[in-house]
Amino acid sequence: MVSDASRKAAEGLIAALPQPAGEAGWVRDVRAAARTRLFEAGAPHRRDEYWRFTDPARLVAPQSAPVVDAGEVAADHGGDGIDAFPGIDAHRIGFVNGVLRPDLSAHARLDGVAIASLADVLTQDITIARELFGKLELAGQEKVLRPLAMLNTAAARAGVVLQVTGTVATPIHLGYRQIGEGAAVLRHVVRVESGGDLTLIESGHAANSLIEVDVAPGGTFRHLRVSLGDKTPTVAQIFGRVGEGATFKSFTLTADGSLMRNETVIDLVGDDAVGHVAGAVLGRGGDHIDNTVFVTHSALRGESRQVFKNVLTETSTAVFQGKIFVRQPAQKTDGYQISQSVVLDDGAEFLVKPELEIYADDVKCSHGSTTGALDPDGLFYLMARGIPRRLAEAMLIEAFADEAIEEIDDPAMADAMRGHVSAWMAERA
Amino acid sequence: MLTIQNLQVKLEEEDKQILKGVDLTVETGKVHAIMGPNGSGKSTLSYVLAGREGYDVTDGSADFDGEDLLEMEAEERAAAGVFLAFQYPVEIPGVNNMTFMRTALNAQRKARGEDEMSAPEFLKLVRAKAAELEMPAEMLKRSLNVGFSGGEKKRNEILQMSLLEPKLCIMDETDSGLDVDAMKLVAEGVNRLRSPDRAFLVITHYQRLLDHIQPDVVHIMSAGRIVETGGPELALRVEREGYAGLKAEA
Numbered sequence: 001m002v003s004d005a006s007r008k009a010a011e012g013l014i015a016a017l018p019q020p021a022g023e024a025g026w027v028r029d030v031r032a033a034a035r036t037r038l039f040e041a042g043a044p045h046r047r048d049e050y051w052r053f054t055d056p057a058r059l060v061a062p063q064s065a066p067v068v069d070a071g072e073v074a075a076d077h078g079g080d081g082i083d084a085f086p087g088i089d090a091h092r093i094g095f096v097n098g099v100l101r102p103d104l105s106a107h108a109r110l111d112g113v114a115i116a117s118l119a120d121v122l123t124q125d126i127t128i129a130r131e132l133f134g135k136l137e138l139a140g141q142e143k144v145l146r147p148l149a150m151l152n153t154a155a156a157r158a159g160v161v162l163q164v165t166g167t168v169a170t171p172i173h174l175g176y177r178q179i180g181e182g183a184a185v186l187r188h189v190v191r192v193e194s195g196g197d198l199t200l201i202e203s204g205h206a207a208n209s210l211i212e213v214d215v216a217p218g219g220t221f222r223h224l225r226v227s228l229g230d231k232t233p234t235v236a237q238i239f240g241r242v243g244e245g246a247t248f249k250s251f252t253l254t255a256d257g258s259l260m261r262n263e264t265v266i267d268l269v270g271d272d273a274v275g276h277v278a279g280a281v282l283g284r285g286g287d288h289i290d291n292t293v294f295v296t297h298s299a300l301r302g303e304s305r306q307v308f309k310n311v312l313t314e315t316s317t318a319v320f321q322g323k324i325f326v327r328q329p330a331q332k333t334d335g336y337q338i339s340q341s342v343v344l345d346d347g348a349e350f351l352v353k354p355e356l357e358i359y360a361d362d363v364k365c366s367h368g369s370t371t372g373a374l375d376p377d378g379l380f381y382l383m384a385r386g387i388p389r390r391l392a393e394a395m396l397i398e399a400f401a402d403e404a405i406e407e408i409d410d411p412a413m414a415d416a417m418r419g420h421v422s423a424w425m426a427e428r429a
Numbered sequence: 430m431l432t433i434q435n436l437q438v439k440l441e442e443e444d445k446q447i448l449k450g451v452d453l454t455v456e457t458g459k460v461h462a463i464m465g466p467n468g469s470g471k472s473t474l475s476y477v478l479a480g481r482e483g484y485d486v487t488d489g490s491a492d493f494d495g496e497d498l499l500e501m502e503a504e505e506r507a508a509a510g511v512f513l514a515f516q517y518p519v520e521i522p523g524v525n526n527m528t529f530m531r532t533a534l535n536a537q538r539k540a541r542g543e544d545e546m547s548a549p550e551f552l553k554l555v556r557a558k559a560a561e562l563e564m565p566a567e568m569l570k571r572s573l574n575v576g577f578s579g580g581e582k583k584r585n586e587i588l589q590m591s592l593l594e595p596k597l598c599i600m601d602e603t604d605s606g607l608d609v610d611a612m613k614l615v616a617e618g619v620n621r622l623r624s625p626d627r628a629f630l631v632i633t634h635y636q637r638l639l640d641h642i643q644p645d646v647v648h649i650m651s652a653g654r655i656v657e658t659g660g661p662e663l664a665l666r667v668e669r670e671g672y673a674g675l676k677a678e679a
Contacts, residue, residue, distance in 0.1 A: 376482065381519040384479050385533035385589060386507035386540065395532070399523025399572075 006042030030134040034153035080177035081203025084226035090173035098184030112166030118159035136212040140265040156187030164196035176204030183207035192219035217244040233259040244270025255282040268302035278407035283316030290319035297330035309404040310341040312348035328359040335365035394425040431455040436489035449653035465650035479513035508540035510596030580611030587618035604638035616641030636668040
C-alpha cells in the first residue's frame with residue numbers, strides 16, 4: 001500500500017510537467033494508465049528496497065518544466081556532449097531543454113532507418129509506436145516498480161521514433177542540452193527489424209530519459225551513452241526486448257555525475273538472444289553514480305553479460321544493482337555478471353547488490369564483485385622501472401577501466417571511451 | 430658504487446626484524462653474488478634497495494654513487510640507475526608490454542633531463558634486444574607478463590634491463606623456476622650487459638646460476654646479516670657443504 005506522502009509526491013511530479021495535448025486517442029489511454037500506475041506506485045523513496053543505495057529525493061523534488069523556447073542556439077555549442085565521441089562520424093539529432101530541434105539536427109537521408117519525431121508520431125496512429133510506446137516500459141515493471149519510468153510514459157513529449165530495416169552505417173547521435181533550470185523528459189522508441197543493425201549514441205543532459213527498444217529476430221542494437229559532468233539529478237533508462245538470435249549491447253560511461261542513475265531493463269524473449277550491458281564509472285568529489293541492470297531470460301540459450309568498472313576518488317559513491325532473472329523455460333541460459341571498483345581515497349565507497357533469481361534447472365549463471373585499492377605489487381613494479389607514481393596509477397586505472405571498454409565492439413568507439421578515461425586521469429594528476 | 434652500512438629493517442605491519450645490520454660494498458664493474466638459505470633476508474634486501482613500501486628502516490644507510498638511496502622514491506632510484514629483476518615479475522592485464530617499456534624508458538630519460546626516444550627508434554631498439562633473447566615479437570604486444578611462462582617472464586626482465594641500461598642490476602632469484610636452457614639464455618643476456626661501468630648483485634639460493642654468471646665476489650647471508658665474503662670458491666664450498674656447514678663454522 002502506497003503511503004499518502006508518496007502518492008502526493010507522485011502527483012507533484014506529474015503536476016510539475018506540462019500536460020501533453022492534441023495527441024491520438026490511443027496515446028491518451030497509455031498516458032492515463034501510466035499516471036494511474038504512478039499514483040498507485042507512489043514516487044520512489046529511500047525506504048524502497050530498490051532505492052536503498054541511491055536516495056531519490058533530489059530526483060523527485062518538484063522541478064519546474066524547462067524553458068521550452070531556448071531561442072537560437074549555435075550548432076557548435078557545447079553542453080550537449082557534441083564532442084563526447086571524438087573521431088566518430090555520426091548523424092546528429094539535437095535537443096534543447098527537452099525539445100527536438102530540427103535546426104540542430106542532420107537532415108541527410110540515412111539508409112536503413114526511418115526517423116520520425118515522437119511528438120509527430122503521437123498525434124497519429126502508427127503501428128510500431130502503438131506496439132511499443134509504453135508497452136516495453138510496462139513489461140519492465142513486472143518484478144520491480146519503476147515509478148520514474150511510469151512518469152516518463154505519462155509525460156514525455158519529445159524524442160525520436162526509429163524504425164531500422166537495414167544496416168545503418170552511421171551511428172545516430174542524440175545530443176541533449178539543458179539551458180537554465182528545469183527537467184527535460186525525453187522518450188525514444190526504436191524498433192530494429194530482422195536483419196537491421198543500428199548504433200545509437202547519447203550524450204548531454206536530460207533529467208529523465210527513456211528508450212524503448214524492440215530488437216526483432218536477427219536484429220542488432222548497439223547503444224552507448226556518455227555522461228560527463230552532470231551536475232543535476234539524472235535518470236537514464238532503457239527498456240529492451242530482444243528476439244530470437246538478436247543482439248542488444250549497451251555501454252555507458254559516466255564521469256562526475258552529481259546524481260546519476262543508469263537503469264537498463266532487458267528481456268531476452270527469443271531463443272539464442274544476446275544481451276550485454278557494460279559500463280565504466282569515474283567518480284570524484286561527492287559524485288553519486290548508480291548503474292542498475294535487470295536482465296530477464298525468458299527463452300532458450302540466452303547469453304547475457306554485465307560488466308561494470310568503477311574508479312572512485314575523494315568522497316564519491318558508485319552503486320551497482322545487477323540482477324539476472326531466469327524464467328523456468330529459459331534452459332541453457334548463460335548469465336554472467338561482474339562489478340568491480342578501485343577505491344583510491346578512503347572517503348569513496350562502492351555499494352553493490354548482485355542478485356540471481358533462477359527458475360530453470362539447466363543454466364550457468366555467475367556473478368562477482370570486488371572493491372579495493374590499486375594493486376600495490378603492480379604499482380611497485382611500474383615505479384621500480386622509473387614510472388612516476390601518478391603515471392603508474394593512471395596506467396593501472398586505464399587498464400582496469402579497459403576491461404569494461406573492451407565490451408564495445410567498435411574499435412573507434414572504444415578508443416573514444418579510452419580518451420575520456422585518460423583525460424579524466426590527467427585532470428586528477 | 431653501493432655502500433650499505435649496518436642496515437636494519439623490519440616489516441611495517443609486524444614487529445619483525447628481518448635485516449639485522451647488513452654491511453655490503455658493491456664495486457663498479459663487478460658481479461657480486463649473495464647466497465643464503467631461505468628466510469635469510471636476501472629478497473628483503475633487494476626490495477629495500479629498490480624502494481618497495483612496507484618496510485621500516487630502523488638503522489643504517491645505503492649510499493649509491495654519493496646519494497642516500499633510502500631517501501629516494503622507487504622511480505627516482507630507477508632513474509638513478511638501480512634496476513631490480515623481480516623474482517616474481519607482476520602480471521598486469523591491460524598494460525601493453527611494449528607501451529610499458531617505452532613509458533619506463535622515457536620516464537627515466539625525462540627524469541635525467543634527456544630527450545625522449547621516438548616511437549620508431551624505440552621499436553627498432555626493442556626488436557633487436559628481444560631477438561638477442563630469442564623472444565618472439567608477439568610477446569611484446571601482449572599484456573605485461575600476462576600468460577607468460579616462468580622463463581618468458583624472466584627473459585622479459587632481462588629485456589627491460591638491457592633497454593634501461595642501469596648502473597646497478599639487482600637480480601632476485603632470477604634462476605628460480607627456470608630450466609637449464611632458459612637459465613642459459615638469461616645468463617647470456619646478463620653476461621652481454623657486463624661492463625666496467627655496471628655492477629651486479631645476483632641473489633640466489635643455488636650455486637648453479639653462478640656456473641653461468643661468474644661472480645667476482647660471493648657473500649653469504651644468514652639471519653639478516655652478511656656472515657662471510659669471499660671469491661668464487663666460496664660458492665663452490667656452499668655447494669659442497671651446504672649452508673648448515675657454513676653456519677656451524679660462522
